[in-house]
Amino acid sequence: MEIGIGIPNSVRGTTGAQLLEWARRAEAAGFSSLASIGAVSYPSYEELTVFAAAGAVTERIGFITNVLISPARSTAELAKQASTVQELTGGRLTLGLGAGWRDVDYRLTGRDFASRGRLFDEQLADLHRAWAGEPIVEGTRRVTPETGHDAVPLLIGGNTEAAIRRTVEHGIGWTAGGLPPEMTAPFLDRVRTAWREAGKEGSPRFVALNYFSLGDTEEESRRYLLDYYAPMGRETAEMIAGSAHRSPEAIRDAVAGFAEIGVDELVLDPTVSDPAQVELLAEAAL
Numbered sequence: 427m428e429i430g431i432g433i434p435n436s437v438r439g440t441t442g443a444q445l446l447e448w449a450r451r452a453e454a455a456g457f458s459s460l461a462s463i464g465a466v467s468y469p470s471y472e473e474l475t476v477f478a479a480a481g482a483v484t485e486r487i488g489f490i491t492n493v494l495i496s497p498a499r500s501t502a503e504l505a506k507q508a509s510t511v512q513e514l515t516g517g518r519l520t521l522g523l524g525a526g527w528r529d530v531d532y533r534l535t536g537r538d539f540a541s542r543g544r545l546f547d548e549q550l551a552d553l554h555r556a557w558a559g560e561p562i563v564e565g566t567r568r569v570t571p572e573t574g575h576d577a578v579p580l581l582i583g584g585n586t587e588a589a590i591r592r593t594v595e596h597g598i599g600w601t602a603g604g605l606p607p608e609m610t611a612p613f614l615d616r617v618r619t620a621w622r623e624a625g626k627e628g629s630p631r632f633v634a635l636n637y638f639s640l641g642d643t644e645e646e647s648r649r650y651l652l653d654y655y656a657p658m659g660r661e662t663a664e665m666i667a668g669s670a671h672r673s674p675e676a677i678r679d680a681v682a683g684f685a686e687i688g689v690d691e692l693v694l695d696p697t698v699s700d701p702a703q704v705e706l707l708a709e710a711a712l
Contacts, residue, residue: 432695599631
């Protein structure tokens with residue numbers, strides 16, 4: 427199983443210099459990927475912009491949006507932005523996409539939260555068309571640049587039957603957000619079954635996200651997670667804040683648990699922005 431690390435693009439107080447230093451250190455430490463989280467309505471750094479910059483200071487490490495709330499964006503702009511990052515980074519981008527749960531993300535971008543499922547289905551099909559060089563609106567031309575890296579692999583997020591269908595129809599696999607191995611395993615089995623029944627070749631790729639912080643950082647870590655998930659309500663935010671792995675032993679247990687259920691890549695997402703967290707995690711997880 428590969429081990430990726432999140433980049434603290436959503437942690438309040440993070441600087442641009444810290445993001446670039448984090449990327450350099452993550453590649454030097456040997457992590458497989460850098461992953462982002464994000465919401466339009468939260469004061470975070472925009473994911474694809476961060477990856478374009480991180481790509482300029484790294485050579486090998488992959489990039490995963492985990493997940494980007496894509497129906498809150500214009501499909502044409504997302505297709506163009508992702509193609510641009512894919513070209514700039516030499517094909518290192520994977521888009522993890524989801525419909526999201528914050529209605530304010532949609533209000534801020536002038537889109538309909540209630541229709542996000544339908545919008546997501548249309549968008550996934552249109553992204554593939556755009557990257558194939560086809561027009562996505564009748565009477566127009568292609569919108570993505572003509573490069574050697576037009577297609578961007580898609581991972582689908584979500585815990586619904588629709589997420590399974592979207593994974594089979596449009597993705598290379600599924601990404602699990604924030605759940606422990608024992609709660610993730612049953613959904614992996616459902617995705618594998620749907621993949622097989624659809625006659626898809628090979629196996630779906632599985633990515634999982636868990637939060638971490640190491641050292642004397644628990645108060646700072648909890649404060650960030652409580653703030654980020656406050657719209658879900660205090661009880662849910664407290665549960666998420668309490669689930670972060672905050673010791674080397676807890677991280678090693680998580681790595682072993684996700685490897686056992688067949689996850690291909692575990693991304694450990696930071697809850698504090700000090701780049702020294704990269705080496706601390708590498709020592710515990712790699």
